[in-house]
Amino acid sequence: MLRPTTRVSHARASVTLSGHYMDQRFPHFEKRPERWVMVPTNARQRHVELNKIQPLLCSELASLSRLDLKKSQLGVVTSGIAAKYVEEAVMKLQLEPSLLRIAAYPIDAGVIAALVNNSSQILVVEELEPVIEEKVKALAGTVEVFGKFTGHVPREGELTVDVVLQSLGEVIGRFVTTDVPAELIAAEHALPSRLPVLCAGCPHRATFYALKKVFRKSAIYVGDIGCYTLGVSQGTIDTTLCMGASISMGSGFDAACGGVKNIVSVIGDSTFVHTGVPGLINAAYNGAKMTLVIMDNNTTAMTGHQPHPCTGVTATGVCNAPTPMEDLIKAIGVKGLYVVDPYNLAETEEAFIKAKNGDGVQVVIARRPCIISVKKAGALAKTKKRVTSTCQNYFASCKLCGTLFCPSISYSDTCALISEDCVGCGVCEQICEFDAIKTA
Amino acid sequence: MVREGKFDCIIVGVGGQGSIFASGVLGETALREGYAVISAETHGMAQRGGTVEVHVRIGSSYGPLIPLRSADALVGMEPAECLRFARYLSPKGTAIINTHVVPATGRDYPSVGDLVQALEATSGRVIAYDATRLALEAGHSQTLNVIMLGTLAHLLPLSTLEDVIAEYVPKKALEANLRAFKLGQKVVKA
Ligand code: SF4
Ligand code: SF4
Numbered sequence: 262m263l264r265p266t267t268r269v270s271h272a273r274a275s276v277t278l279s280g281h282y283m284d285q286r287f288p289h290f291e292k293r294p295e296r297w298v299m300v301p302t303n304a305r306q307r308h309v310e311l312n313k314i315q316p317l318l319c320s321e322l323a324s325l326s327r328l329d330l331k332k333s334q335l336g337v338v339t340s341g342i343a344a345k346y347v348e349e350a351v352m353k354l355q356l357e358p359s360l361l362r363i364a365a366y367p368i369d370a371g372v373i374a375a376l377v378n379n380s381s382q383i384l385v386v387e388e389l390e391p392v393i394e395e396k397v398k399a400l401a402g403t404v405e406v407f408g409k410f411t412g413h414v415p416r417e418g419e420l421t422v423d424v425v426l427q428s429l430g431e432v433i434g435r436f437v438t439t440d441v442p443a444e445l446i447a448a449e450h451a452l453p454s455r456l457p458v459l460c461a462g463c464p465h466r467a468t469f470y471a472l473k474k475v476f477r478k479s480a481i482y483v484g485d486i487g488c489y490t491l492g493v494s495q496g497t498i499d500t501t502l503c504m505g506a507s508i509s510m511g512s513g514f515d516a517a518c519g520g521v522k523n524i525v526s527v528i529g530d531s532t533f534v535h536t537g538v539p540g541l542i543n544a545a546y547n548g549a550k551m552t553l554v555i556m557d558n559n560t561t562a563m564t565g566h567q568p569h570p571c572t573g574v575t576a577t578g579v580c581n582a583p584t585p586m587e588d589l590i591k592a593i594g595v596k597g598l599y600v601v602d603p604y605n606l607a608e609t610e611e612a613f614i615k616a617k618n619g620d621g622v623q624v625v626i627a628r629r630p631c632i633i634s635v636k637k638a639g640a641l642a643k644t645k646k647r648v649t650s651t652c653q654n655y656f657a658s659c660k661l662c663g664t665l666f667c668p669s670i671s672y673s674d675t676c677a678l679i680s681e682d683c684v685g686c687g688v689c690e691q692i693c694e695f696d697a698i699k700t701a
Numbered sequence: 702m703v704r705e706g707k708f709d710c711i712i713v714g715v716g717g718q719g720s721i722f723a724s725g726v727l728g729e730t731a732l733r734e735g736y737a738v739i740s741a742e743t744h745g746m747a748q749r750g751g752t753v754e755v756h757v758r759i760g761s762s763y764g765p766l767i768p769l770r771s772a773d774a775l776v777g778m779e780p781a782e783c784l785r786f787a788r789y790l791s792p793k794g795t796a797i798i799n800t801h802v803v804p805a806t807g808r809d810y811p812s813v814g815d816l817v818q819a820l821e822a823t824s825g826r827v828i829a830y831d832a833t834r835l836a837l838e839a840g841h842s843q844t845l846n847v848i849m850l851g852t853l854a855h856l857l858p859l860s861t862l863e864d865v866i867a868e869y870v871p872k873k874a875l876e877a878n879l880r881a882f883k884l885g886q887k888v889v890k891a
Contacts, residue, residue: 453810455750
């Protein structure tokens with residue numbers, strides 16, 4: 262069982278593949294219904310089998326764990342990425358504890374017992390919940406066990422070498438301190454923050470602006486996972502849970518408070534084809550009253566622009582006929598379907614008004630490619646827009662264009678400024694009430 | 702400069718400045734020259750605008766995260782971001798800092814002079830210059846990361862960084878990037 266902690270998932274390293282992984286494989290499937298068809302009679306028997314193989318599994322996996330016994334009162338049990346932090350920390354402390362690196366679950370009791378018999382104190386260092394620690398505690402007898410339960414290892418947040426140094430220090434009563442100079446800490450605390458924002462010219466920004474204008478603050482905006490989660494700054498994302506939840510939770514919200522609140526679900530095109538479709542069938546069939554906005558930028562932007570079935574490119578990069586999004590939605594039986602260009606605010610708002618007043622499930626597809634894809638394709642026509650100074654006096658207090666949260670818009674004391682990296686989407690021009698932003 | 706064939710480096714910047722590309726090229730070069738390489742990145746969810754932090758460890762057998770006050774070099778594509786991660790730089794380490802500001806939100810942006818001073822007071826050496834201006838001189842603002850790699854090069858135990866960069870950048874941007882690497886190198890030669 263692989264425990265994918267933050268640092269395992271967000272690290273790269275040189276890896277040597279053993280020949281084993283490059284073996285030619287010959288697929289075959291053996292028909293054994295009693296093994297593969299989990300109807301209750303078979304499942305009951307499989308449960309017996311599963312319990313039977315546990316000890317076998319334990320002893321076989323135990324050979325993957327590494328136990329280095331040393332002449333030390335202290336034993337450290339660790340696993341995964343945390344083992345690397347422990348190695349570096351004991352090097353810095355010039356400490357030689359016995360070290361047990363657990364490689365797999367279920368954990369073999371024998372290997373823990375071997376460490377317990379050799380130690381009078383044990384520190385358990387693991388990421389996430391104290392799963393290993395619980396097992397060690399159960400087998401430790403009178404040997405003291407330190408870790409997350411005793412507060413020696415923090416229960417939340419990511420482990421680092423410095424955190425482990427502190428944990429070890431508290432157990433052995435000796436510290437290697439790394440003093441970050443106070444002036445550096447002070448300077449760091451005074452820094453402005455830098456939160457991620459939608460790109461300049463991101464079509465989502467325009468969609469959110471129109472959405473907020475029509476559905477107001479009072480609607481419940483049920484969000485999903487993608488760049489558009491950042492719509493939270495525009496006040497048009499109220500929840501984000503897991504992929505597809507925007508639609509299924511949306512119909513749940515409608516069941517709970519429909520009629521009192523407008524329900525707006527927001528999902529991206531790739532998330533929609535990934536897990537949105539079953540939720541939409543359920544909502545439409547069971548008669549939910551809600552608006553679904555599909556923010557269709559023709560890619561999976563957040564994770565690095567992977568294709569999906571509506572793009573016409575397969576997972577291996579081969580061209581294929583795209584899954585027809587509109588046909589799919591119509592076949593599901595929604596009551597209204599509109600396709601708009603989010604850069605055209607008037608058109609987008611009009612569709613939202615119709616959806617708001619319509620029956621049942623209404624779907625608005627806001628379609629415009631991700632600006633990064635456009636840039637990568639070299640297709641960005643640089644039509645820069647400049648703020649003219651004719652309305653200087655209003656700007657200090659107006660800042661209406663600021664509600665777009667476009668990173669290319671900033672303010673001086675007297676007026677709005679458009680920076681270099683503006684892509685000229687023209688959305689701010691459409692919202693300025695003083696005609697102060699013009700396409701040059 | 703190098704501790705027995707080991708080099709710990711932190712590259713930071715704002716999303717879109719190419720910190721991850723720079724770390725990838727650095728790691729690839731080290732790998733080809735026979736070093737073990739491990740790196741880790743932390744960045745926001747959108748493509749642009751957030752803080753990006755990459756740890757690169759060359760010749761290390763430990764985990765990817767560099768402990769506090771121990772990095773040999775800190776490369777900051779943006780001054781405030783550089784200071785945000787200065788706590789990782791060793792008191793003997795070198796900070797290479799682009800003085801060109803990318804505006805941020807919330808508190809007022811501190812003076813770049815103060816930021817550089819805070820680094821100077823707490824690290825071995827600070828190389829501060831307007832790398833964005835140099836990138837424009839090279840032909841494109843996107844070559845900023847290669848400018849900074851050019852300056853970092855003299856500290857590294859590596860000799861083929863320029864070749865790997867040439868291999869990794871898009872063909873049409875090759876000339877500008879090679880110019881950028883040279884301009885970055887000249888910052889320390891001058
Ligand atoms: S990557 Fe694309 S979808 Fe994501 S914020 Fe940028 S423009 Fe928008
Ligand atoms: S036109 Fe306006 S909204 Fe669009 S990218 Fe430029 S500054 Fe931002």
